[in-house]
Amino acid sequence: MALSGRTRNARLLVIVLVSASLATITVDYRQGESGPLAGVGRAALEVMAPLQAAVSRVTRPVGDVLSTLVRLPEVRSENERLRAELARARAQLAQQASLEARYEELVRLLDLQEALDPPTVTAVVIGSGVSNFEWTITVDKGTDDGVGVGSPVLASAGLVGRVVKASATSSLVELIIDPDAQVAARLATSRQTGLLQGQGEDDLRMRGVDPATPVEAGEPVETAGYQGGLYPPGIPIGVVSRVVENPAALEKLVLVRPAVDFSTLEFVLVVKQPAEG
Amino acid sequence: MLRRVLSIVLVVLTALLLQTTVFAEIQLFGAKPELVFLVTIVFALLEGPEGGAVVGFTGGMAQDFLLNQPKGITALTLTLLGYGVGLLRTYIVSPSPATPTLLVGLGTFGGILFERLVAFLLGEVATGLLLTVRVALLTGVYGAVLTPLLFPILRRVSGRSRPERVVRW
Numbered sequence: 493m494a495l496s497g498r499t500r501n502a503r504l505l506v507i508v509l510v511s512a513s514l515a516t517i518t519v520d521y522r523q524g525e526s527g528p529l530a531g532v533g534r535a536a537l538e539v540m541a542p543l544q545a546a547v548s549r550v551t552r553p554v555g556d557v558l559s560t561l562v563r564l565p566e567v568r569s570e571n572e573r574l575r576a577e578l579a580r581a582r583a584q585l586a587q588q589a590s591l592e593a594r595y596e597e598l599v600r601l602l603d604l605q606e607a608l609d610p611p612t613v614t615a616v617v618i619g620s621g622v623s624n625f626e627w628t629i630t631v632d633k634g635t636d637d638g639v640g641v642g643s644p645v646l647a648s649a650g651l652v653g654r655v656v657k658a659s660a661t662s663s664l665v666e667l668i669i670d671p672d673a674q675v676a677a678r679l680a681t682s683r684q685t686g687l688l689q690g691q692g693e694d695d696l697r698m699r700g701v702d703p704a705t706p707v708e709a710g711e712p713v714e715t716a717g718y719q720g721g722l723y724p725p726g727i728p729i730g731v732v733s734r735v736v737e738n739p740a741a742l743e744k745l746v747l748v749r750p751a752v753d754f755s756t757l758e759f760v761l762v763v764k765q766p767a768e769g
Numbered sequence: 770m771l772r773r774v775l776s777i778v779l780v781v782l783t784a785l786l787l788q789t790t791v792f793a794e795i796q797l798f799g800a801k802p803e804l805v806f807l808v809t810i811v812f813a814l815l816e817g818p819e820g821g822a823v824v825g826f827t828g829g830m831a832q833d834f835l836l837n838q839p840k841g842i843t844a845l846t847l848t849l850l851g852y853g854v855g856l857l858r859t860y861i862v863s864p865s866p867a868t869p870t871l872l873v874g875l876g877t878f879g880g881i882l883f884e885r886l887v888a889f890l891l892g893e894v895a896t897g898l899l900l901t902v903r904v905a906l907l908t909g910v911y912g913a914v915l916t917p918l919l920f921p922i923l924r925r926v927s928g929r930s931r932p933e934r935v936v937r938w
Contacts (some may be wrong), residue, residue: 502818502852509848515842516830521891529840536834540785547790620793622785622835624904625802625885630789656837666837671896692896693799740924759778 525641531620534659537630541662544619544633597759602646605761610724612646612761613637618662627670628653629693631760634661638764642722648760650728650751651675651715655762663762667754668729669696676721677729677748679705680712688713688729688748695733705744707735713748724763776930777812784808795805797914800907803877804919805832807912810876811853811920814928815870818901819850839891846884850876869920875914881905890922890931 520529536660592708598614605612613633621628633639635658644664645652653673657664669690677688677698684707686700701707711732717725736745786805792802805828813821825847833840854876861868885901896904 502822502855505819506822506848506852509822510845513826513841513845514830515821515831516844517839518841520840529834533834536831539816540789540835543782543786544790547786551791618802619789622789622832623838624803624881624908625888625901626837628837664837672837672893683784692900754775 507524515671530657533657537657537662537664537697538659541618541630541632541659544630548600548618572768585650595647595759601759601761604646604648604684608646608724608761608763611764612639613758613764615639615641615645615663615762617757617760625692627667627673627690627754628656629665629667629754629757631665631762631763632661634663636660639663639762640765643765644723644727644763646683646727646763647752647757647759649753650730651723652754652757652760654722665760665762669693669750669754675723675729676716678715678716678725679707679732679746680714682706685716686743686746695747695749696730698748699743701736701744701746703739703741703744707732707744707746709733709735771883776926777824777827780808780926781824781831784828785831789835797907797911800810800904800911802915803881803908804912804915805829805843805847806850806877806880806908807873807915807919808853809851810854810912811869811923812927813851814857814858814937815924816931817858818852818855819929821853821855822848823851825849825851835873838888838893842884842887842891845887846880849883850880866917870913870916873889874909876909877912878905878909881908884914901905 516529519527523529551562555658601614605614615631615633615637617629618632619630629652631645639655640658641655643655643663645654649670653665653667653670655663656666657659667690668675669692671690671692673690675688676685678685679701682705684701684705686698688696688698691697698713709732713729713732715721715723715727715729717723717726717727722768729746730750732746734747734748738745780890784807788801788804792804809825809828812824816824826844829844829847830841832843836843854872857872882901882905885896885905
């Protein structure tokens with residue numbers, strides 16, 4: 493009898509929790525970014541961002557050192573002292589190389605910032621997306637810095653994505669490789685435009701290219717920058733990696749390899765929203 | 770009670786932080802581990818269907834608010850997963866040390882497929898069946914690999930935050 497009572501309680505609890513989940517899905521689905529749940533999402537980002545920044549700051553150098561140690565070859569026990577010295581030296585070298593790379597990236601970003609027309613703000617990548625099915629990053633700039641939903645995000649190598657959620661001090665950026673992301677793009681040589689869509693880890697897919705347009709692998713692809721569009725024109729996106737010819741198709745299938753290595757992003761430029769009024 | 774709530778919140782927060790920072794860099798063939806799935810399954814094994822459902826709902830909801838998809842999908846998935854694994858526990862006659870590892874692997878795999886199905890039905894852009902299965906499989910394997918390392922820590926947290934221990938593994 494006691495067991496059946498407990499089972500009943502567990503079932504009741506699950507029904508309540510499942511109902512709460514379904515209610516949340518319904519409310520969020522209907523109200524989108526304007527609803528109260530979007531506000532909770534921004535608050536969650538606000539809470540997590542400083543923690544992510546702190547953990548990233550601590551774990552990044554440790555990860556560098558660990559990976560350096562892991563790469564060391566196996567040596568005999570009498571060489572232990574030498575091995576430790578070697579590990580320390582390599583760790584220092586790896587750190588120095590990492591610092592140099594970060595410095596160079598910042599210099600390139602500064603050049604890009606000066607070349608861009610719209611005002612931008614430099615941001616640090618403090619976290620990666622929480623899901624394997626969403627290609628997003630978190631950066632340490634938010635509405636207090638002039639960043640808003642829709643703000644384009646760039647790296648020195650090219651286009652990164654756009655802000656999809658912004659709190660006061662941090663933002664969630666949807667990368668161009670996310671399957672939800674779409675970018676109006678232009679083939680640099682033929683000037684033919686099309687719509688790029690993310691495919692996760694695979695190359696971007698460019699749609700809407702006329703089958704008669706000559707396209708070759710290696711051709712650069714940049715943002716089209718339509719009047720009133722989201723992204724500034726002429727920002728590099730990547731290069732054509734593959735062209736699939738199909739005479740029967742109404743459009744040519746063009747695959748584009750992104751110029752940005754999203755796995756090593758540390759700094760980005762975020763285009764500021766125009767000030768209201 | 771307060772101690773228990775704090776423990777669950779702390780565990781979920783830590784899992785989400787690790788998932789988005791350290792483990793975002795240590796990927797298994799492009800897949801990150803789903804630590805909140807792992808935590809849910811382990812708590813369900815240790816505490817039964819009620820505990821599993823509560824931890825699953827809490828962790829899922831926390832994860833949902835950091836995603837760019839309709840909120841509530843992960844909460845729904847993990848509530849059902851926690852409850853299901855908790856129920857399954859009663860049918861395991863002689864638990865072995867490999868049981869949590871196996872259940873985390875299978876549970877994560879099944880849970881991710883369920884979550885993607887719900888997301889697809891709600892109109893989220895589908896990532897392709899092959900990619901979905903591949904990522905679910907890799908994430909399941911990753912979770913299973915991490916379970917022997919994290920299970921003792923989670924068992925300790927669970928044991929300390931409850932007045933009595935329900936089962937020993």
